Amino acid sequence: MDNKEKEAASGPETTNFIEEIIKNDLESGKHNRVLTRFPPEPNGYLHIGHCASIVLNFGTAQKFGGETNLRFDDTNPVTEETEFVDGIIEDVQWLGFKPARILYASDYFDQLFEWAKELIRQGKAYVDFTSSKEVAEQKGTPTTPGVANQYRDTSPEVNLAEFEKMKNGEYPDGHCTLRAKIDLASPNMHMRDPYLYRIIHAHHHRTGDKWCIYPMYDWAHGQSDSIEGITHSVCTLEFIPHRELYDWCIETLGIYPSKQYEFARVNLTYTVMSKRKLKQLVAENYVDGWDDPRMPTIAGMRRRGFTPASLREFVKRAGIAKREKINDVNLLEYCLREDLNKTALRRIAVLRPLKVVITNLPEDQTEWMETENNPEDPTTGKRPLAFTRELYIEQDDYMETPPAGYNRLFPGGMTRLKSAFIIRCDEAVKDAEGNVTELHCTYFPESRSGQDNSGIKVKGVIHWLSAAHAQKAEVRLYDRLFQVEDPGAEEDFKTSINPNSLEIIKDALVEPALLDSNEGDRFQFMRIGYFCKDKYSTHENPVFNRTVTLKDSWKP
RNA sequence: UGGGUUAUGGUGUAACGGUAGCACAGCAGAUUUUGGUUCUGUUUGUCAGGGUUCGAAUCCUUGUAACCCAACCA
Numbered sequence A: 001m002d003n004k005e006k007e008a009a010s011g012p013e014t015t016n017f018i019e020e021i022i023k024n025d026l027e028s029g030k031h032n033r034v035l036t037r038f039p040p041e042p043n044g045y046l047h048i049g050h051c052a053s054i055v056l057n058f059g060t061a062q063k064f065g066g067e068t069n070l071r072f073d074d075t076n077p078v079t080e081e082t083e084f085v086d087g088i089i090e091d092v093q094w095l096g097f098k099p100a101r102i103l104y105a106s107d108y109f110d111q112l113f114e115w116a117k118e119l120i121r122q123g124k125a126y127v128d129f130t131s132s133k134e135v136a137e138q139k140g141t142p143t144t145p146g147v148a149n150q151y152r153d154t155s156p157e158v159n160l161a162e163f164e165k166m167k168n169g170e171y172p173d174g175h176c177t178l179r180a181k182i183d184l185a186s187p188n189m190h191m192r193d194p195y196l197y198r199i200i201h202a203h204h205h206r207t208g209d210k211w212c213i214y215p216m217y218d219w220a221h222g223q224s225d226s227i228e229g230i231t232h233s234v235c236t237l238e239f240i241p242h243r244e245l246y247d248w249c250i251e252t253l254g255i256y257p258s259k260q261y262e263f264a265r266v267n268l269t270y271t272v273m274s275k276r277k278l279k280q281l282v283a284e285n286y287v288d289g290w291d292d293p294r295m296p297t298i299a300g301m302r303r304r305g306f307t308p309a310s311l312r313e314f315v316k317r318a319g320i321a322k323r324e325k326i327n328d329v330n331l332l333e334y335c336l337r338e339d340l341n342k343t344a345l346r347r348i349a350v351l352r353p354l355k356v357v358i359t360n361l362p363e364d365q366t367e368w369m370e371t372e373n374n375p376e377d378p379t380t381g382k383r384p385l386a387f388t389r390e391l392y393i394e395q396d397d398y399m400e401t402p403p404a405g406y407n408r409l410f411p412g413g414m415t416r417l418k419s420a421f422i423i424r425c426d427e428a429v430k431d432a433e434g435n436v437t438e439l440h441c442t443y444f445p446e447s448r449s450g451q452d453n454s455g456i457k458v459k460g461v462i463h464w465l466s467a468a469h470a471q472k473a474e475v476r477l478y479d480r481l482f483q484v485e486d487p488g489a490e491e492d493f494k495t496s497i498n499p500n501s502l503e504i505i506k507d508a509l510v511e512p513a514l515l516d517s518n519e520g521d522r523f524q525f526m527r528i529g530y531f532c533k534d535k536y537s538t539h540e541n542p543v544f545n546r547t548v549t550l551k552d553s554w555k556p
Numbered sequence B: 001u002g003g004g005u006u007a008u009g010g011u012g013u014a015a016c017g018g019u020a021g022c023a024c025a026g027c028a029g030a031u032u033u034u035g036g037u038u039c040u041g042u043u044u045g046u047c048a049g050g051g052u053u054c055g056a057a058u059c060c061u062u063g064u065a066a067c068c069c070a071a072c073c074a
Helices: A003-010 A017-028 A048-063 A082-094 A105-121 A132-138 A156-167 A217-228 A237-253 A275-283 A298-304 A308-318 A329-343 A512-516
Strands: A035-038 A067-072 A101-104 A125-128 A177-180 A195-199 A213-215 A232-236 A259-263 A345-347 A353-358 A367-372 A382-387 A390-394 A414-417 A422-430 A436-443 A464-466 A471-478 A502-510 A522-525 A529-533 A543-549
Touching: A017 A048, A017 A232, A017 A259, A035 A048, A035 A217, A035 A232, A048 A067, A048 A082, A048 A232, A048 A298, A048 A308, A067 A082, A067 A105, A067 A217, A082 A298, A101 A105, A101 A217, A105 A125, A105 A156, A105 A177, A105 A195, A105 A213, A105 A217, A105 A237, A125 A156, A156 A195, A177 A237, A195 A217, A213 A217, A217 A232, A217 A237, A232 A237, A237 A259, A298 A543, A308 A329, A329 A522, A329 A529, A329 A543, A353 A502, A382 A464, A471 A512, A502 A512, A522 A543
Parallel strands: A035 A067, A067 A101, A232 A259, A345 A522, A353 A436, A471 A543
Antiparallel strands: A125 A177, A177 A195, A195 A213, A353 A390, A367 A382, A390 A464, A414 A422, A422 A436, A471 A502, A522 A529, A529 A543
């Protein structure tokens, strides 16, 4: 099979510099296996940016026959919670990936503590009682070297004893820290005697009250990778300056040399991705929680109606590289529609109903029609539709004075009702204010869908519902949460929030088949968009979230 | 103004000294009982200057711009 056939079979073959590195490592014999890890901190929910990291780590390992650990970077007990651990595990699985192991950095606290003592014995770490403010000053600036303080030359024996006291809870929070003794003049600020341990008397979600000292990221991450035998440790660009320290810890300890590689995080237009900002949106009630359908969180997108496949495809197409970027949300929506078009069952909903009376159809007559559940997938079969004297159509599908090219109903105009008959609009009934309240139309019995011998040609096709059969439903129309492409770049991102990001339609009408659906079920409402049944649905009041509109190329 | 990283159409991403390609978006058309889908066609690009070379997005050089680093966060 040549390249072209391969592409036709499984989509475009994506490759990136990380895969390139792995491929070379395998070919050169540097590694004979691939083990990656996805290392979230359990202090918030995962978002589409994490999705890129998940797909990169799990997908790439899979591609090379390797595996991936899910490891929680839980070294800061004051911000981390089990609620987030559970949410993250659920999100990873929902995306379609299975961790080889579920691990925690806190699993390694004992080992990390031993290694810290090892460092002290080597004279490469010391307990520092200087205040954080003073330490910051002593570190100097990027252009001026730092200066040592009196604790830098404390003997290993004393340091060992003090470190033990720290661990035993003899000092209050912030009283002292353990610092690596590296290079106060390094141009890399992270090498100027970085903090290794701090005192935090707080309950940890896994280790409880066992510890009152907790390792910093730099002391925990690389060693955790090493302990697990991670071959390729992939993280985002901002960790590039940490790499030197990552390597220093591993080399100094003489342990398995995991290697760190960095890629640019995925950003999306018209949304924010920083955990801090997302948290703020939730805390200040701009949205309905972490899983609000407008949030770029995995939970939010799931509730909105996104499919795991569409998210994976988006990340694949967005690509992996080393430059900062903002991906066009259009690409995400393209991937979504592509998947949903193939899989979502078609249903009829009328969001803003306009009554139509078929004047030449007797009240007691019901014509049964048949319509496809999904024209893209004939195996989904067909379903019946009742055609009766009183119908509802979309208000948008009638215009008193239509512009050129308008294909739908207008006085004297003819249109086909999808899967049913062609009708002609004879009269628009108006109320005292002049609003159109109902349409009187004539149907043409010979134009029955599938066996049309009426000879009438119409361009427009609209959706409709039998008034006697339609059911009430609530429909929530979501739009982008922000009005500018890069709200994160604004002085205050909240000023660019879209005030119309949610419109609730309480009295939409839907076909009866929709009442049997379950939470999370996805549908295409014909000619409108894709919708997903929301968690707030009850049998009496089903709620549907608009996932994304259909593309609409109609221009007057 | 110390160190690090990055510059390819509107957006994102390929091209590894040899025809600047792909996707999304845009535009135009065909098909269509969803103004959807599908299918055609098409506009737009190598950060700038100099150099090496038969040939440079790619190598050298000088600039420019953007981002990251001075948390007891990760």
